[in-house]
Amino acid sequence: MTTLVTGATGSVGRHLVAQLVQAGQPVRALTRRPAAADLPAGAEVVGGDLLAPDTLPAALRGVARMFLFAVPETAQTVVDHAVRAGVRRIVVLSSSAVDDSVADDAVGSFGHAHHRPVERAVERAGVAWTHLRAGEFMLNTLDWAPELRAEGVVRGVNGHFPSAPIHEADVASVAAAALLGDGHAGAKYFLTGPALITPVEQVRTIGAALGRALQFVELTPDQARDLWRRRGMPSEVIEHLLWSPPAPPADGGYAALVRVSPTVAEVTGRPARSYAEWVADHVADFR
Ligand SMILES: NC(=O)c1ccc[n+]([C@@H]2O[C@H](COP(=O)([O-])OP(=O)(O)OC[C@H]3O[C@@H](n4cnc5c(N)ncnc54)[C@H](OP(=O)(O)O)[C@@H]3O)[C@@H](O)[C@H]2O)c1
Structure with a gap:
């Protein structure tokens, strides 16, 4: 199959x-540029463009x-094919x-x-x-690599607000389980990494792997807006990044505000990879 x-x-x-x-499965890998794909020899690489379903x-x-x-623009036609x-x-x-409380016409x-139009097209297709x-x-922190390499710092906002980022390999592991195993039909899996971590702690983790003292430099919103504008970031992205975290509740601090999902471990049978493991996998990108 x-x-x-x-x-x-x-x-x-x-x-x-x-x-x-x-896993010994027959795999076909779709790309718009097969000659540049550089995928494992066991995969059959084929050309195709999701924006051109024909x-x-x-x-x-x-x-x-x-x-x-x-690719929401053509998802319905792709699913029909x-x-x-x-x-x-x-x-x-x-x-x-994706927010299940948002109405279909909003x-x-x-x-x-x-993402929701793609999910919707698939839900209506009569498939599992x-x-x-x-x-x-976790991969988003690769964006820090140029600044860390050049200056040993990352400039940003909300350095003490945690998230529970996920290793891209764990998203793939859950995908493999859902593609090959039983019991996943109709599931909407919320996926995170195994633990909360702040940007300040992430920079420290990269530094430990490199043996360098690296630092997260907290900017004011005006400083951040100015820096990101000069880097050519679109204003809607800037305003999205400049969100203000709520005050931490007295009981539980920020940990009470950010959910860590157990799904990676539940579905794959292995703990989700930590940020330190992600850094070990990508350390060459930060040198
Ligand atoms: N970054 C996050 O924090 C985050 C969090 C949650 C969800 N996501 C979602 O995860 C997805 C990104 O996944 P990723 O990081 O694995 O993607 P990625 O590294 O950006 O790569 C996407 C691949 O899709 C292929 N592609 C793009 N447009 C295509 C088209 N029209 N037809 C055929 N192939 C096309 C490209 O391959 P070729 O150039 O070889 O064709 C590209 O290598 C996005 O949908 C994003 O919204 C991201």
């Missing part, structure tokens, strides 16, 4: 392809299961930004508006579906 992995050259898709190949029928031939990277080709199971790379946040509603990726 062949599995088609879309987004196969992406941070999650690349791990998923490798994990499926390692390019997909050959990639879908003989496919029973699909991992779907979110998949169902016609015989796909019976679809696992969606979605986001914790837009919602950027993340909701990007699983949504991976992933929270923040």
Whole structure:
């Protein structure tokens, strides 16, 4: 039974392809640029563009299961093609930004508006579906690498507010379990890493791996706005990043505000990878 992995050259898709190949599964990997894919030899690399669904029928031939990277503009047509080709199971790379309280005819946040149409198309397809509603990726902190390499600091805001970021390989591990195993149909999995960690602690963890004293420098909102504008960041992204965390409740502090999900361990049978493990996997990027 062949599995088609879309987004196969992406941070999650690349791990998923490798994990499926390692599990001895027939894997087809979709990319817009097959010559540059650089995927494991055991995967069949095929060309195709999710924004141009007419390019997909050959990639879908003989496919029973699909991992779907979110391209909302064409999701409905892509799913229609998949169902016609015989796909019976679809696992969606979605986001914790999806909010089930937002009505179907309302837009919602950027993340909701990007992912929910894809989830909806899959839910209506009459296939077994699983949504991976992933929270923040640990991988986002790769954005710090140029500043850390050059100056040993990261400048930002909310350095003491924690999150529970997830290793991209764990998103892939849950995807592999949902694609290959039973009991995941109809699940909307909220996925996080194993523990809360603040940006200040993340920078310290990178420093420990490098043997360098690195520092998170807290900016005022005006300083941050000014810096990010000069770096060419779009204003809506800047305002999104400049959110003010609520005051920590007296009982439990910030830990009471941020959820750590047990789903990675429950679904895969292994603890979710820690931020220190993620840093060990990416330490060369920070040197
Ligand atoms: N970063 C976060 O904190 C976070 C949190 C929750 C959810 N998410 C969601 O996770 C997803 C990102 O996953 P990722 O990091 O694995 O992705 P990624 O590293 O950005 O890679 C996505 C891959 O998708 C492929 N792709 C893009 N457009 C395509 C198209 N039109 N047709 C075919 N392939 C296309 C590209 O491959 P080719 O160039 O080879 O075609 C690319 O390598 C997004 O939907 C994001 O919203 C992210």
